Amino acid sequence: MNYPLELIAPSNYVLATTEAENAPIVLAGVLLSLIVIYLASKLGGELSRMLDFPPVLGELVGGVVVGASALHLLVFPESGATASDSMLMTVLQLFDEISPEAVTSIFESQSEAVSILAELGVIVLLFEIGLESDLRELQKVGYQAAIVAVVGVVAPFVAGTAGLMLLFNVPVLPAVFAGAALTATSIGITSKVLSELGHLKSQEGQIIVGAAVIDDVLGIIVLAVVASLAKTGEVDVFNVVYLIISASAFLIGSILLGKFFNKTFVFTAELFKTRGNIVITAFIFALFMSFVANAIHLEAILGAFAAGLVLDETDKRNELDEQVIPIADILVPIFFVSVGAKVDLSVLNPVVPENRQGLILAIFLIVVAIIGKVITGWSVFGKPGINRLAIGVGMVPRGEVGLVFAGIGAASGALDKPLQAAIIIMVILTTFIAPPLLRLAFGDAPQDAVEEADAAS
């Protein structure tokens, strides 16, 4: 019996083997990148925790250390790096002889894979934040928190954008982006610090956390609007109005539709009996919402956030929460470390004269970021004797969402390197100074019982 020729040497054999030669090296590059990312995130996070700062800050700083600013282990072509800038590619070349053309293609393939993993990381992060934001709790805190939130979004946004345009002649688009990056208070960091200080359940603490939640939602809408502007490259009033309406309609619409989907979700998850019935069903929904948000030219993360809000209302919430945690644990650090790694802090090195403009920009952003949030305390009405300074200071820490702004702004080309570096420095500094300032503002006298703080941490 003869074996047909095509079975011995199929036409795509040569192509397939050329690709196949590179595939294990691309995989090796991705594995090495992930090892670097996890080491940076864990070492940075733990060091940060030991110094009493939020771990996320350490993950970011860990990213800065392994990235374009220092070790060059993790660099990305979209920030202008080539394969020869990458220490990781140098390591890979120790194990395999790689031709010069292959080096570039391997570098780009593995960087793209890491970027997609980071994007999936931020989608999971926003899904988790959505799962953690309780719509009913929010309704309780009511108007006080809403006013603090709105002031805390409008004040730094207007002051930041206008200041950058008028004082520094920054073009509209980057100015709007940087202004928007000043808006969102970090729920995670704020509530962590409050619980550590024992003020989570105080009147001030309740308003701060409520405002931070609303603030995050507003921030994500602002992000969706600003990122879409970055795609078209110009600020068109009609477009802004369309985006604000579509982002709000998407979020409100998904919450309303969610009341119906809740039951479908629980029904489907219970119908399924194989492994991963809850988490895969939830992921199909979250990815679908992300895809829809992306398809109507909003941000994918807005969809993930909406999906989280919706599923938080179901009976499967606790089970889902538990299963999402390990998934977030392995995907989210890829995002934070990548954001840190993409920043080139050397553009702010004060020794180089031409960097000083960027430095002044960073100082300006930090000042606006702090003052724009501290004043929110004085927007609280009908609460004589409340600690207004504490509320304002409590709103200062930025964090996850601010970094999302920096990451997406840089990826879309709206933010140049000095502005991006200035935003990262702003996020790092506001988060670093918040814990000691809050201690000062509260006069170092914890009000809650210790077990409450422990329960919330």
Add this chain to the structure above:
Amino acid sequence: MNYPLELIAPSNYVLATTEAENAPIVLAGVLLSLIVIYLASKLGGELSRMLDFPPVLGELVGGVVVGASALHLLVFPESGATASDSMLMTVLQLFDEISPEAVTSIFESQSEAVSILAELGVIVLLFEIGLESDLRELQKVGYQAAIVAVVGVVAPFVAGTAGLMLLFNVPVLPAVFAGAALTATSIGITSKVLSELGHLKSQEGQIIVGAAVIDDVLGIIVLAVVASLAKTGEVDVFNVVYLIISASAFLIGSILLGKFFNKTFVFTAELFKTRGNIVITAFIFALFMSFVANAIHLEAILGAFAAGLVLDETDKRNELDEQVIPIADILVPIFFVSVGAKVDLSVLNPVVPENRQGLILAIFLIVVAIIGKVITGWSVFGKPGINRLAIGVGMVPRGEVGLVFAGIGAASGALDKPLQAAIIIMVILTTFIAPPLLRLAFGDAPQDAVEEADAAS
């Protein structure tokens, strides 16, 4: 104050925006691919479960349905598909106007990202299989299981490889690959079926499970050897000996070093206090082992498997198991569905005359796969009255590792399409016939208590 020109229009702005224009579409493509993958895996898995077959089989069939054989939602450039073959790209073009050059680059980028996710999926799968394989249990079952395992690896490998070369004139490399794909019994499928039949704790059940574990280890070593041969493209006796020694040394070496690393792992995981302390520490280790295995030109999955074996010996085992499950739940289906999607079953369509050779090949592989395992029952010694047929039939189902062979063989170019399709058909059929055959061999009389079956399922 003037804003320096480079801050207004940085030199990489044009490049960054061109890339940025495609980036959200690539992300949309990946999101859509994942939605398709999860839907296919869950619908297929649940359907399979309802028909009393193992869910993994349904995931595979789900992949075949959405892939190159039918719906063309998930097709890959390395199997010769272009962007215009992809239904998914057609869907993306409904939402965005994409230029013809961009279409190809977007198609390739999203396919590459899905492939990398699938590779991470198989790494996590083998890590999990390693975690589930208990070295101490293995030592108990002892010689009986080891002999069944060795016979069950050698018999189908020799018969398959020799048969393909002598009867069908298949070249050495693909023949070795196809022969190797016949070796590994699926621990997951076998133990699932045994527990469903209530025979998991019987003498026969213990030997089958023990042999399946050893068998999987042998299979992974065979895979490492065969895949490395595929890279060099030729079978060189010196190389084969080197690979068998290095793969065995790697596995035994890691287990021995693991005794030391165990303590380091527990110490590190306990030192860390931030989220993900256990799972990230474990992943750093698993990825490092995978990278080392890849770097010394074995397969990355051998490293992941070794890492799982090592960490299974620690006190953190149960906690780690629990956290790895959801991660495996979202990553592993990407692998199974991709394997199914890459197969083009139309190459085995009997209506087309030139396909008949491939079909005959498939039938030959299936016959060898069944007989090669059924005879292992007669290698058991010193156990008069034991149900030899049941032991042999229990070794028949292939599964995860067989699919890993098909996937890696196709990616490396060693397997052409008809042989790859024949292997997939062999895996599907052996798994489909095992449950009814086992019922017949055991005479349909469950021995175990029902709760034991439940506890094990």
